Amino acid sequence: MSENKVLKIGDKILLIGLGLMGGSYAKALIKAGFMVYALDPDEFSIYFAKHEKMIHEGATSIEEAEAKGLFDADCVVFAIYPNLMLEWIEKHQQHLKSGIIVTDISGVKRQIVDKAQELLRSDLEFIGAHPMCGKESYGITNSDDSSFRIANFIITPTIKNTWRGITFARELADAMGFYKISVLSPEEHDDMIGFLSQLTHIIAISLMNCNENDHLQDYTGDSFRDLTRIAKINERMWPELFSLNKDLLCGHIDSFINEMQSMKELIANSDIKGMEEKCIHSTARRQLFDRK
Amino acid sequence: MSENKVLKIGDKILLIGLGLMGGSYAKALIKAGFMVYALDPDEFSIYFAKHEKMIHEGATSIEEAEAKGLFDADCVVFAIYPNLMLEWIEKHQQHLKSGIIVTDISGVKRQIVDKAQELLRSDLEFIGAHPMCGKESYGITNSDDSSFRIANFIITPTIKNTWRGITFARELADAMGFYKISVLSPEEHDDMIGFLSQLTHIIAISLMNCNENDHLQDYTGDSFRDLTRIAKINERMWPELFSLNKDLLCGHIDSFINEMQSMKELIANSDIKGMEEKCIHSTARRQLFDRK
Numbered sequence: 001m002s003e004n005k006v007l008k009i010g011d012k013i014l015l016i017g018l019g020l021m022g023g024s025y026a027k028a029l030i031k032a033g034f035m036v037y038a039l040d041p042d043e044f045s046i047y048f049a050k051h052e053k054m055i056h057e058g059a060t061s062i063e064e065a066e067a068k069g070l071f072d073a074d075c076v077v078f079a080i081y082p083n084l085m086l087e088w089i090e091k092h093q094q095h096l097k098s099g100i101i102v103t104d105i106s107g108v109k110r111q112i113v114d115k116a117q118e119l120l121r122s123d124l125e126f127i128g129a130h131p132m133c134g135k136e137s138y139g140i141t142n143s144d145d146s147s148f149r150i151a152n153f154i155i156t157p158t159i160k161n162t163w164r165g166i167t168f169a170r171e172l173a174d175a176m177g178f179y180k181i182s183v184l185s186p187e188e189h190d191d192m193i194g195f196l197s198q199l200t201h202i203i204a205i206s207l208m209n210c211n212e213n214d215h216l217q218d219y220t221g222d223s224f225r226d227l228t229r230i231a232k233i234n235e236r237m238w239p240e241l242f243s244l245n246k247d248l249l250c251g252h253i254d255s256f257i258n259e260m261q262s263m264k265e266l267i268a269n270s271d272i273k274g275m276e277e278k279c280i281h282s283t284a285r286r287q288l289f290d291r292k
Numbered sequence: 293m294s295e296n297k298v299l300k301i302g303d304k305i306l307l308i309g310l311g312l313m314g315g316s317y318a319k320a321l322i323k324a325g326f327m328v329y330a331l332d333p334d335e336f337s338i339y340f341a342k343h344e345k346m347i348h349e350g351a352t353s354i355e356e357a358e359a360k361g362l363f364d365a366d367c368v369v370f371a372i373y374p375n376l377m378l379e380w381i382e383k384h385q386q387h388l389k390s391g392i393i394v395t396d397i398s399g400v401k402r403q404i405v406d407k408a409q410e411l412l413r414s415d416l417e418f419i420g421a422h423p424m425c426g427k428e429s430y431g432i433t434n435s436d437d438s439s440f441r442i443a444n445f446i447i448t449p450t451i452k453n454t455w456r457g458i459t460f461a462r463e464l465a466d467a468m469g470f471y472k473i474s475v476l477s478p479e480e481h482d483d484m485i486g487f488l489s490q491l492t493h494i495i496a497i498s499l500m501n502c503n504e505n506d507h508l509q510d511y512t513g514d515s516f517r518d519l520t521r522i523a524k525i526n527e528r529m530w531p532e533l534f535s536l537n538k539d540l541l542c543g544h545i546d547s548f549i550n551e552m553q554s555m556k557e558l559i560a561n562s563d564i565k566g567m568e569e570k571c572i573h574s575t576a577r578r579q580l581f582d583r584k
Contacts, residue, residue, distance in 0.1 A: 132513050152511050182510070192511050195503055200515040202555050203495060208574040210551035211487055211544070217580045218474070219444050219484050221424050223492040224581070226518045231578040239567035242559045252503070253556045257549055259502035263494050264545045267534045275531035282500040286523040288509045289516070 006101075006164055007075070007171040009033040014065075014073035016088065018045040018058070020135060021105050022079030023143025026054040028176035031145075037070040045140045054143075062092055071095045075102070075168065081237055082106040082244060089119045098123045101168045105131055107193060107237075108244040109156045109186035117160050127165040128156040128186060131178065134197070136232045145176065153178035156186045194248040199256060201238060202249075204231040298393075298456055299367070299463040301325040306357075306365035308380060310337040310350070312427060313397050314371030315435025318346040320468035323437075329362040337432045346435075354384055363387045367394070367460065373532055374398040381411045390415045393460045397423055399485060399529075400536040401448045401478035409452050419457040420448035420478060423470065426489070428524045437468065445470035448478045486540040491548060493530060494541075496523040 011034055015022045018040035026049060030036045038058040040046055046058035059065035076096060078085040085104060096102070102124055106112050113128035120126050133151035135142065153173035157166050166183065173181045184192065207224075208231035216224075242249060266274040303326055307314045310332035318341060322328045330350040332338055338350035351357035368388060370377040377396055388394070394416055398404050405420035412418050425443035427434065445465035449458050458475065465473045476484070499516075500523035508516075534541055558566040 132511065134513070134515070152513070154511070180510075192508065195505075196508060196512055196516045200499070200519050202552065202559075203499065203519060204515075205570055205574040206548060206551040206555055207492070207495065208577050209570060210547045213484075213487075214580070216484065216488060218472075219424065219446070220488055220581050221426070221444070223426070223496075223522050224488045226521055227492050227495060228578055228581065229518055230515050231574045233571045233575055235568045235571035235575065238571060239564045242567060243562040243564060246559050246562065250556055250560055253552060253559075255502045256498060257552055259498040260494065260545060260549055263498055264542055267494075267538050267545075268542055270535040270538065272531045272535060275534060276527045278497055278501060279525045279527035279530060282497040282523045283525055283527065285500050286520055288506070289512050289520065 005171055006168040007175065010035060011074040012037060012072060014039065014070055014076045015055070016040075016076060016078050016085075017080035018042070018049055018055075018140050019079065020138045020140070020143050021131065022077075023049065023054060023140035024133075024145045024148070025077060025079060025105075025131075025176065027143060028145035028148060030054060030056070032175040032177075034175070037065075037073055039065045039070060048140055054140075062095060066095060072097060073100065075100050075172075077172075078102070078104040078106075081240055082108065082112045083240060086112070086115050086119060089116060093119075093121055093124070096121075096124060100124060101165055102126045103129045103169055103172065105129065107134075107197070107241045109189045111244050113156060113158055113186050117158060125162060125165040127161055127169045128158075128189075129169045129173070130154045130156065130189065130193070131173070131176075132193075132197075134230075136230060138234055148177050148179070150179050153181045154189055155181065155183045156189045157183065158186065190245050191248050194245050195252045198242060198245060198249050199252045201230050201233060202242070202253060203256070204228050205233060207231070297463055298460040299467065302327065303366040304329060304364060306331065306362055306368045307347070308332075308368060308370050308377075309372035310334070310341055310347075310432055311371065312430045312432070312434050313423065314369075315341065315346060315432035316425075316437045316440070317369060317371060317397075317423075317468065319435060320437035320440055322346060322348070324467040324469075326467070329357075329365055331357045331362060340432055346432075354387060358387060363389060365389065365392065367392050367464075369464075370394070370396040370398075373529055374400065374404045374536060375532060378404070378407050378411060381408060385411070385413055385416070388413075388416060392416060393457055394418045395421045395461055395464065397421065399426075399489070399533045401481045403536050405448055405450055405478050409450060417452075417454060417457045419453055419461045420450075420481075421461045421465070422446045422448065422481065422485070423465070423468075424489075426522075428522060430526055430529075440469050440471070442471050445473045446481055447473065447475045448481045449475065450478065482537050483540050486537050487544045490534060490537060490541045491544045493522050493525060494534070494545060495548070496520050497525060499523070 014037040018038045036055045038055045049055045116126045133147045155169040306329045310330045328347045330347045341347045408418045425439045447461040
């Protein structure tokens with residue numbers, strides 16, 4: 001069977017970026033039997049990953065990676081912020097081996113995948129991917145692949161992708177043990193993520209920031225804690241993601257605000273029947289989202 | 293020491309209403325050594341509570357309660373919806389023993405406490421109380437006093453309350469093992485609850501109802517699940533609570549929507565710096581709300 005696979009056990013995988021997600025990929029991929037390489041300018045991250053046996057080899061600069069043969073990799077996974085990835089491709093793609101597949105992990109797809117495919121040499125294939133398993137922490141020391149087994153993995157091919165590229169992404173996700181692997185267009189992906197993930201973060205931040213009363217924490221219960229858990233947010237990554245998806249995200253913000261306004265009107269009018277209907281609808285819809 | 297207490301071990305406590313909270317109180321109070329009586333029109337609830345040894349005696353009607361001596365109770369706890377409590381006081385308070393203290397559990401205070409104190413006979417004292425431990429379930433079979441030990445208990449006295457009434461409420465909460473007991477004015481309470489609990493429920497309902505896409509559940513992660521956990525909501529209780537607190541609640545909704553609008557503007561303008569500031573502020577504020 002193995003010879004029918006695009007991604008074969010023992011293949012060399014180069015991770016560009018070794019933070020929370022790069023580190024988590026490293027752990028999962030080394031367990032799955034691949035040769036795992038990493039390139040990250042942060043010396044500690046590379047040292048830590050080697051010491052913890054999360055990677056076979058690592059480098060902190062292009063020159064070192066070149067010298068150590070890291071660019072001999074059979075595929076590349078970008079695990080850095082989206083705009084940084086585009087910059088990297090522009091500046092350094094000449095180092096990559098011909099014919100390989102390149103993928104990413106970024107949380108928005110339309111702008112990133114199109115641009116990456118435009119920039120990339122014609123002998124390389126870029127396939128967009130998004131492992132949906134965020135955390136309120138960062139850095140390699142927090143990396144953890146155990147959440148993959150309950151997480152969705154979304155592949156976002158465009159018309160420029162081949163069967164080989166899509167299959168590669170599927171096999172990669174499968175090797176890392178993701179719970180469910182789906183294929184969506186970049187548009188469908190961004191719309192879905194704009195609602196389920198980005199809007200929820202905007203809500204959490206806004207709820208956290210809209211009331212400066214410092215005594216509130218004395219009375220906080222689980223509802224407020226649950227709604228603001230994700231208000232602890234990586235300020236370097238999220239603004240970039242919001243901005244890259246602003247059209248769809250602003251649309252979702254508008255729909256949500258409209259719904260809040262309509263609830264407010266019912267409350268202001270003491271329209272008990274109308275509020276009851278909203279509660280019944282909400283309760284019924286929420287059942288659909290319980291974990292199976 | 294015991295003789296200095298307002299509430300003494302062995303005292304007879306009558307619970308009016310034996311649902312989720314009435315049942316939870318019953319469990320905690322019987323363990324603490326009180327005589328626990330309950331009045332609830334639902335035959336199953338009374339049967340269940342007696343069978344499970346959650347109460348010493350129960351009745352499903354005023355007549356039965358009278359016949360069984362339940363109105364000989366040394367204090368009364370209303371564990372029914374707020375407007376229903378006011379109705380009960382109006383219709384049936386002649387049955388209560390002179391000099392006793394009456395308390396409640398309702399989630400809004402200004403309108404309820406004032407009206408209850410107005411309606412109540414002058415030989416009885418009403419002291420408002422709010423055990424902050426909601427659940428997305430109801431009915432006596434879901435009752436559970438184990439959450440009390442991590443929950444806040446708020447006492448909301450007015451100018452009409454005596455030292456004896458306030459001490460009684462404090463001793464009652466203490467006997468049931470609440471984590472923290474605070475005293476707030478009804479206004480402070482309603483403002484705090486309007487923000488921490490009511491606004492969060494309105495947000496969860498609105499998020500659940502603002503997008504009818506049925507395929508979303510396939511991709512839902514923890515963020516969306518956490519933000520909508522409380523969108524499963526008791527449609528009989530909450531609209532009444534929202535309506536009874538509508539002035540303060542609508543103010544909190546407005547502040548929150550303003551904050552959302554300001555985030556939306558930053559996103560629409562790709563103002564990365566502005567978004568970063570919001571994220572940093574939100575992260576710092578959220579730390580304050582971590583459980584100690």
